[in-house]
Amino acid sequence: MPVDSPVSETSSRRQRLLAPWRRLVATWWFRQSPSRQDRLATLGPLISVLLFLAAIISAFWYLRNEEIERETESVKRDTEIAQQQIRLRLIENQEQLVRIAREVVTRQIDAHEFSAQAQAFARERPELTQVTWLGPRRERRSSVSAAGFLDDGQMLTDGTDPSMPMFNQSNAASLAFEAAKDRRQPVYSPPFTDSNGITVFQLHIPLIDRGGFAGVLIAEYTVESLLRYYVPSEVATRHSIAVLDARDQIVASTVTPMPGQVLRRASLLHDVPLAPALNGLVLRGQGWRTSIGLISNALFWLVLALAGLTVWMLLGTWRHMRRRTQIQNALTLETNFRRAMENSMLTGMRAMDMDTRITYVNPAFCAMTGFSEADLVGRTPPYPFWLADRREENARLLQQELQGRSPSGGVEVKIARKDGSSFDARVYVSPLVDTKGKQTGWMTSMTNITEAKRVRDQLSASHERFTTVLEGLDAAVSVLSVQPPELLFANRSYRLWFGADPAGHALLAGGQLVGTTSRRGLDDSADEVDDYSGLPAEALTDLGSDPREVYVESLAMWFDVRARYLQWTDGRLAQMLIATDITMRRHAEAQAALQAEKAQVTSRLMTMGEMASSVAHELNQPLTAITNYCNGMVSRVRADSIDKDALLAALEKTAKQAQRAGQIIHRIRNFVKRSEPQRQPAFAPDIVEDAVELAGIELRRRNVAIHTYVAQRLPQLMVDPILIEQVLMNLLKNAAEAIDNASLPTSRRHIELRVVPKHSAELGGQIEFSVTDMGPGLPDEVLARMYEAFFSTKADGLGIGLGLCRSIVESHQGRIKAENLYNGSLVVGCRFAFTIPVTITSEQLRADTSPGGAGSAQRTEPTTP
Numbered sequence: 001m002p003v004d005s006p007v008s009e010t011s012s013r014r015q016r017l018l019a020p021w022r023r024l025v026a027t028w029w030f031r032q033s034p035s036r037q038d039r040l041a042t043l044g045p046l047i048s049v050l051l052f053l054a055a056i057i058s059a060f061w062y063l064r065n066e067e068i069e070r071e072t073e074s075v076k077r078d079t080e081i082a083q084q085q086i087r088l089r090l091i092e093n094q095e096q097l098v099r100i101a102r103e104v105v106t107r108q109i110d111a112h113e114f115s116a117q118a119q120a121f122a123r124e125r126p127e128l129t130q131v132t133w134l135g136p137r138r139e140r141r142s143s144v145s146a147a148g149f150l151d152d153g154q155m156l157t158d159g160t161d162p163s164m165p166m167f168n169q170s171n172a173a174s175l176a177f178e179a180a181k182d183r184r185q186p187v188y189s190p191p192f193t194d195s196n197g198i199t200v201f202q203l204h205i206p207l208i209d210r211g212g213f214a215g216v217l218i219a220e221y222t223v224e225s226l227l228r229y230y231v232p233s234e235v236a237t238r239h240s241i242a243v244l245d246a247r248d249q250i251v252a253s254t255v256t257p258m259p260g261q262v263l264r265r266a267s268l269l270h271d272v273p274l275a276p277a278l279n280g281l282v283l284r285g286q287g288w289r290t291s292i293g294l295i296s297n298a299l300f301w302l303v304l305a306l307a308g309l310t311v312w313m314l315l316g317t318w319r320h321m322r323r324r325t326q327i328q329n330a331l332t333l334e335t336n337f338r339r340a341m342e343n344s345m346l347t348g349m350r351a352m353d354m355d356t357r358i359t360y361v362n363p364a365f366c367a368m369t370g371f372s373e374a375d376l377v378g379r380t381p382p383y384p385f386w387l388a389d390r391r392e393e394n395a396r397l398l399q400q401e402l403q404g405r406s407p408s409g410g411v412e413v414k415i416a417r418k419d420g421s422s423f424d425a426r427v428y429v430s431p432l433v434d435t436k437g438k439q440t441g442w443m444t445s446m447t448n449i450t451e452a453k454r455v456r457d458q459l460s461a462s463h464e465r466f467t468t469v470l471e472g473l474d475a476a477v478s479v480l481s482v483q484p485p486e487l488l489f490a491n492r493s494y495r496l497w498f499g500a501d502p503a504g505h506a507l508l509a510g511g512q513l514v515g516t517t518s519r520r521g522l523d524d525s526a527d528e529v530d531d532y533s534g535l536p537a538e539a540l541t542d543l544g545s546d547p548r549e550v551y552v553e554s555l556a557m558w559f560d561v562r563a564r565y566l567q568w569t570d571g572r573l574a575q576m577l578i579a580t581d582i583t584m585r586r587h588a589e590a591q592a593a594l595q596a597e598k599a600q601v602t603s604r605l606m607t608m609g610e611m612a613s614s615v616a617h618e619l620n621q622p623l624t625a626i627t628n629y630c631n632g633m634v635s636r637v638r639a640d641s642i643d644k645d646a647l648l649a650a651l652e653k654t655a656k657q658a659q660r661a662g663q664i665i666h667r668i669r670n671f672v673k674r675s676e677p678q679r680q681p682a683f684a685p686d687i688v689e690d691a692v693e694l695a696g697i698e699l700r701r702r703n704v705a706i707h708t709y710v711a712q713r714l715p716q717l718m719v720d721p722i723l724i725e726q727v728l729m730n731l732l733k734n735a736a737e738a739i740d741n742a743s744l745p746t747s748r749r750h751i752e753l754r755v756v757p758k759h760s761a762e763l764g765g766q767i768e769f770s771v772t773d774m775g776p777g778l779p780d781e782v783l784a785r786m787y788e789a790f791f792s793t794k795a796d797g798l799g800i801g802l803g804l805c806r807s808i809v810e811s812h813q814g815r816i817k818a819e820n821l822y823n824g825s826l827v828v829g830c831r832f833a834f835t836i837p838v839t840i841t842s843e844q845l846r847a848d849t850s851p852g853g854a855g856s857a858q859r860t861e862p863t864t865p
């Protein structure tokens with residue numbers, strides 16, 4: 001029985017795991033459109049080239065980094081080798097010096113023997129400059145130079161030798177001496193420059209004699225000799241080894257630069273301390289990369305150029321394929337569009353060859369005639385859609401069209417349908433030319449004009465009816481073109497009044513012809529003028545215009561003129577006027593205005609007539625006072641009992657009473673005199689003052705008090721003061737009569753007159769005059785009919801007072817209203833109010849509504865008649 005190997009099991013397991021992903025990818029691929037598959041297939045090589053380029057760049061980068069790491073490791077290794085060699089030499093020297101120091105302390109050798117051993121020690125060690133024995137007081141016992149000879153010129157105590165540790169100094173030698181003395185251990189001094197200008201450092205080995213300090217042995221090293229003799233030659237050949245001080249300055253180096261040349265900074269560095277000295281000196285290995293970078297690698301640029309060329313070619317191929325796909329799609333769309341247009345258009349299309357054989361018909365042509373494409377394609381004249389009785393005529397028209405003598409507007413023909421019916425059609429014929437400019441036949445387009453002819457006939461009939469209606473109007477209708485001014489239409493009434501002269505239209509429009517003078521008349525307001533015709537753009541866009549009343553002096557007639565701009569049938573801009581004769585209405589309005597003026601004067605006279613007894617009583621008081629003053633002065637003059645001052649005082653009082661009577665008569669005369677109604681600037685406080693003065697006569701007679709409140713800073717009114725005063729007089733007199741006739745107690749015998757500003761979103765700013773009484777009020781039927789003409793609740797009333805008040809208020813674009821005041825269901829008074837429109841600022845509204853009152857209040861107490 002065969003047994004499956006582990007490799008085959010792993011392979012089958014992998015195939016089972018990848019099978020769903022393969023099916024998913026295959027499903028996604030086959031769902032794509034062919035054009036998309038082509039694009040994706042083109043993108044595959046492009047992606048492969050880009051991945052190849054990325055792999056080459058990565059390989060170059062990896063190899064370069066590997067080489068840099070190897071060079072870095074080589075620098076590090078050589079630096080540590082140099083450090084190790086110098087370290088071994090320094091340790092060996094230190095051990096030898098320690099042995100000599102031990103012999104010096106144990107007195108096994110004296111100064112002469114020390115010098116011999118030091119000479120032998122120095123000759124074998126070229127890195128030493130000197131070996132010196134100093135006593136505990138820093139006195140020089142013996143000194144040996146680098147050549148191995150005694151040198152009495154070294155370690156001088158005169159302070160000129162930096163290698164000699166001196167008292168009260170802080171040079172490197174002194175610091176090392178003190179450290180060796182204190183620590184009782186070998187100490188390396190910091191590097192310093194000796195008297196010869198060479199950078200050196202010292203090793204101080206303390207001499208301890210029976211626990212006491214007996215001096216030091218000093219071995220002085222040159223840094224440059226250490227590098228020269230103890231850095232292996234193979235290391236110095238491969239890399240530069242340098243010694244740096246604490247300030248990172250090079251003290252010595254295995255590479256000596258040329259004079260005036262600055263060494264290029266190494267790219268690979270490795271620092272280690274100069275052991276075992278550890279005195280601030282650092283051993284630095286320096287290396288330079290031998291590998292060139294990617295930018296300088298010619299192979300890299302060659303690969304990059306080849307990859308770029310391949311990418312460019314692939315992109316060009318992909319762009320070319322995309323352009324071809326776009327052209328193919330555009331061609332397909334164009335073909336579908338043309339086919340859809342031919343199939344959906346209502347115009348029938350028919351193509352014929354040079355032998356007048358039908359080669360093509362569109363669905364619209366088949367739908368018009370009822371014949372199928374198979375019935376028409378390949379047929380020659382006579383065609384099946386020609387009427388039997390018009391075949392000769394149709395053949396003649398066809399030959400005329402083929403010879404190029406058909407009219408540009410087409411030919412109207414009668415077409416027969418397959419079911420036997422017919423329709424009117426307009427046919428256009430044009431040559432059919434191929435791409436080489438050679439005529440291959442004719443293309444015929446056919447349009448069903450049966451409905452168009454019916455509509456045209458209806459429009460003609462409608463035009464005739466419309467013209468008949470316009471001719472029968474009593475109003476003058478005219479249409480004048482803007483540029484040039486030409487009378488395009490005038491009905492019978494216009495011709496009757498103005499003839500065929502466009503001057504009549506200009507007269508109705510404002511006295512000037514529209515096209516010739518509208519530009520000159522609007523030069524001062526260029527922003528409101530249309531550049532095309534010189535007409536107000538606002539009037540052109542408006543659907544209609546406000547009517548104007550025009551008086552034609554030559555006809556002695558008034559016309560109500562309505563104008564609008566329209567586009568004439570030929571496309572020209574024109575102005576249409578409709579002028580209606582309103583002469584009779586103007587005469588009636590003039591008579592009504594005259595009657596209203598007479599009614600106003602009559603009403604004021606009636607008011608004064610009703611107040612006659614009150615006026616007589618008001619005048620009787622100053623006249624009686626004048627009589628009394630005159631009789632008293634006569635009596636005292638006869639008795640010679642009056643002096644000059646008393647006489648003057650009496651005369652002044654008499655004059656004041658006469659002036660008072662004159663003011664009463666003057667005010668009454670101004671109120672009742674007949675004058676033309678005229679609006680003028682007026683102030684509400686002045687109107688209220690005059691009305692209250694006149695009404696006060698009647699109020700005092702009827703024992704009725706009046707309270708007035710007039711808000712401050714009210715805007716100016718543009719009214720007829722006498723008419724507004726008349727309205728207030730009527731309202732105050734009616735309120736006083738209502739209170740007096742109801743015999744109300746004194747607590748309710750008062751009237752309140754208020755004048756305040758109001759503002760509403762609907763009506764805007766207004767001044768409201770209100771008269772409120774505490775009388776019995778008005779019944780509902782009276783409220784409904786009180787403005788009717790000749791309706792009155794008084795036995796002797798004419799019924800024109802309130803109606804006249806309403807006319808006066810409405811002539812000032814105001815409103816008047818009346819309402820009862822209630823306390824629960826009980827009527828406790830009546831309030832009449834009327835408004836006059838004005839412009840009210842927010843400051844005036846705040847002034848009236850602010851606490852404390854910004855207005856002025858006045859109270860008139862009743863007097864006993």
